[in-house]
Amino acid sequence: AAQAAWYLEAGDERTICHVSFSAAASGRYVGFVHVTMDLRTDLALGTTSQAVREAIIPVDVQVVRGGLRRIPSIIDFGTISRANEYVRVPLYVVNEGVVPIQVIDGFAKPAPAADGGQGPDMFTHVERGTVLPPGQTVHIGDAWLGGTVEGHFRSAMRLRTNATGAGASRTPWPWQARVAHGGLEPANGFEDLVFDTPAAYAARPEGTVRTLELVNRFALPVTILGVRLELLNSGARAVGTALRSKAGAAASREAEDDGPVSADPRLRSTMSVHTPGSAEAPPDAPPPPVAQLRAFTVEWFAQGETLEPGERRALLRVRYHPSSQRTIQVLDLVVDTDLAEARMPLHGYHG
Numbered sequence: 646a647a648q649a650a651w652y653l654e655a656g657d658e659r660t661i662c663h664v665s666f667s668a669a670a671s672g673r674y675v676g677f678v679h680v681t682m683d684l685r686t687d688l689a690l691g692t693t694s695q696a697v698r699e700a701i702i703p704v705d706v707q708v709v710r711g712g713l714r715r716i717p718s719i720i721d722f723g724t725i726s727r728a729n730e731y732v733r734v735p736l737y738v739v740n741e742g743v744v745p746i747q748v749i750d751g752f753a754k755p756a757p758a759a760d761g762g763q764g765p766d767m768f769t770h771v772e773r774g775t776v777l778p779p780g781q782t783v784h785i786g787d788a789w790l791g792g793t794v795e796g797h798f799r800s801a802m803r804l805r806t807n808a809t810g811a812g813a814s815r816t817p818w819p820w821q822a823r824v825a826h827g828g829l830e831p832a833n834g835f836e837d838l839v840f841d842t843p844a845a846y847a848a849r850p851e852g853t854v855r856t857l858e859l860v861n862r863f864a865l866p867v868t869i870l871g872v873r874l875e876l877l878n879s880g881a882r883a884v885g886t887a888l889r890s891k892a893g894a895a896a897s898r899e900a901e902d903d904g905p906v907s908a909d910p911r912l913r914s915t916m917s918v919h920t921p922g923s924a925e926a927p928p929d930a931p932p933p934p935v936a937q938l939r940a941f942t943v944e945w946f947a948q949g950e951t952l953e954p955g956e957r958r959a960l961l962r963v964r965y966h967p968s969s970q971r972t973i974q975v976l977d978l979v980v981d982t983d984l985a986e987a988r989m990p991l992h993g994y995h996g
Contacts (some may be wrong), residue, residue: 666706678702707744713816714739720820724985725792726828734788740777748775748785749805756800764798765824766791792824827863829980829987832957839992840965852966859960861952871981872946872961874938940967940993941976967995
């Protein structure tokens with residue numbers, strides 16, 4: 646049987662052996678496979694010369710150390726809270742080899758729902774033909790996921806390249822997402838987020854203070870992690886700082902159009918307040934603001950509190966103290982939870 650497998654008729658094409666190769670370092674490796682032919686082959690060729698008794702087959706192997714590094718290593722769409730919401734994640738690849746690699750295409754593998762039905766909409770756009778030079782980070786496309794179906798989902802997309810070797814041309818790229826429809830909303834309606842003050846209120850040091858009750862519209866428990874204020878649709882963050890004097894706070898209110906103040910969005914109200922050049926503030930000093938931007942200040946929030954589905958509770962206190970100018974301000978109040986962030990517009994009308 647072995648002799649029959651190795652015997653080739655004229656014009657035959659047949660696999661006669663498999664060659665394996667491994668290397669400890671990247672680079673180009675060139676070798677040769679020597680195939681010795683027996684006398685029958687020589688006689689078939691009409692000669693018995695030594696030159697045709699051995700076939701020399703060249704093997705050229707390019708070893709790419711590390712291959713392709715994916716950024717991010719796992720495509721995490723986070724938590725999607727609305728059925729009509731689509732989340733985009735940009736895809737980057739680093740070629741850690743020594744030769745350029747070309748992207749052929751990429752395709753997503755769907756994840757079924759818990760009941761075995763169709764999962765959420767997931768699709769990718771990969772720029773075909775993108776060349777990945779060695780050592781460079783290249784944006785090759787984007788992945789999108791829609792919140793059409795609730796549940797936890799995990800699967801992987803496939804990235805195909807012209808890299809050679811067993812399995813090297815298809816790179817798996819795992820992805821994950823959680824879809825939970827719902828959110829946090831003002832329990833008494835969005836009117837609670839509107840602060841309308843007459844011009845005379847500017848002289849009142851306390852401004853307008855309101856404790857906000859939120860209701861959990863998710864079908865799952867929600868834990869409050871943090872609160873921040875952002876300029877509407879800008880993504881710029883601004884929060885309060887514990888190192889602020891009363892004069893500095895008043896000055897920042899007067900210069901409320903100067904932009905955000907940068908600090909840690911997770912400041913706890915138990916931190917001490919210091920004034921420049923003074924000793925530690927007395928115990929009855931007011932706590933530092935949790936977040937502050939322009940005329941709005943979040944003075945307190947219930948960090949770590951958990952709301953059951955449908956539960957309503959007072960979770961934060963907001964102060965609106967405009968300057969003496971007539972202003973209209975709209976900011977984003979962002980509440981971070983363990984499921985998703987909740988964005989609610991704060992409206993301030995003065996004058």
